[in-house]
Amino acid sequence: MIDPARFKPKTVYVIYISSTPEKVWQALTDPALTRQYFFGFAIDIERKTGGAFRMLYRTAACTSAAKLSTGRRPGGWR
Amino acid sequence: MNKPSFVYVTYIASTPDKVFKALTSADATSKFWFGNAVTSDWKVGSPMTFRREGKLIVEGKILENDPPRRLSYTFRSMHEPFNGSEPASRVVFDLEQQRDQVKLTVTHDDFVEDSKVFVGISNGWPLVLSSLKSYLEANRVLWAPWYEKERVAS
Numbered sequence: 094m095i096d097p098a099r100f101k102p103k104t105v106y107v108i109y110i111s112s113t114p115e116k117v118w119q120a121l122t123d124p125a126l127t128r129q130y131f132f133g134f135a136i137d138i139e140r141k142t143g144g145a146f147r148m149l150y151r152t153a154a155c156t157s158a159a160k161l162s163t164g165r166r167p168g169g170w171r
Numbered sequence: 172m173n174k175p176s177f178v179y180v181t182y183i184a185s186t187p188d189k190v191f192k193a194l195t196s197a198d199a200t201s202k203f204w205f206g207n208a209v210t211s212d213w214k215v216g217s218p219m220t221f222r223r224e225g226k227l228i229v230e231g232k233i234l235e236n237d238p239p240r241r242l243s244y245t246f247r248s249m250h251e252p253f254n255g256s257e258p259a260s261r262v263v264f265d266l267e268q269q270r271d272q273v274k275l276t277v278t279h280d281d282f283v284e285d286s287k288v289f290v291g292i293s294n295g296w297p298l299v300l301s302s303l304k305s306y307l308e309a310n311r312v313l314w315a316p317w318y319e320k321e322r323v324a325s
Contacts, residue, residue, distance in 0.1 A: 097285065097286075097290045108297060108301050110301070111305050111311050111313060
């Protein structure tokens with residue numbers, strides 16, 4: 094049980110998935126998979142901390158870009 | 172004033188009828204809600220209970236029953252460690268059909284100030300609603316770590 098005195102509600106979303114961390118990780122980082130569940134958007138990710146991150150829609154239109162702040166994949170990025 | 176409220180939105184590939192039925196069926200809730208069976212005649216003003224392994228877990232009364240769009244009941248935690256020590260709060264389920272999917276919004280509010288039950292339900296709802304989604308979409312259910320701990324401890 095969380096200590097209510099220290100509990101700070103945050104705008105985070107929690108979901109539980111009947112899967113494995115490896116499969117969820119792959120679904121988050123593999124463009125072929127993101128295209129299927131993210132309405133056609135393909136993730137383009139430079140697999141290292143500080144690397145570039147973009148979501149691409151169909152052709153090369155860049156819709157969103159950011160830098161990776163952390164990547165804690167078991168075994169590191171590859 | 173520090174009266175918190177909890178709001179959780181999830182989308183389920185199902186119909187409002189099926190979601191509503193799952194939320195109001197003792198058989199369905201015992202499956203996806205980790206053994207907690209809900210019972211009520213679902214008339215406004217009628218009592219509602221959740222029981223698990225015969226023990227009273229939650230009691231309340233029906234505030235609204237508008238299938239398959241809206242369901243609301245009061246919610247008093249009767250299980251450990253609360254044992255009814257806090258007054259009833261309020262749960263509202265809003266179901267919105269979006270073509271072949273349902274937007275389900277759960278709002279749990281009307282807590283006392285600095286409610287400890289609020290902390291408990293903030294942990295509980297994401298798992299319950301994830302399990303409901305798995306149940307309706309894939310006929311699979313999730314399991315609750317806190318009940319596993321209880322089993323190991325006893």
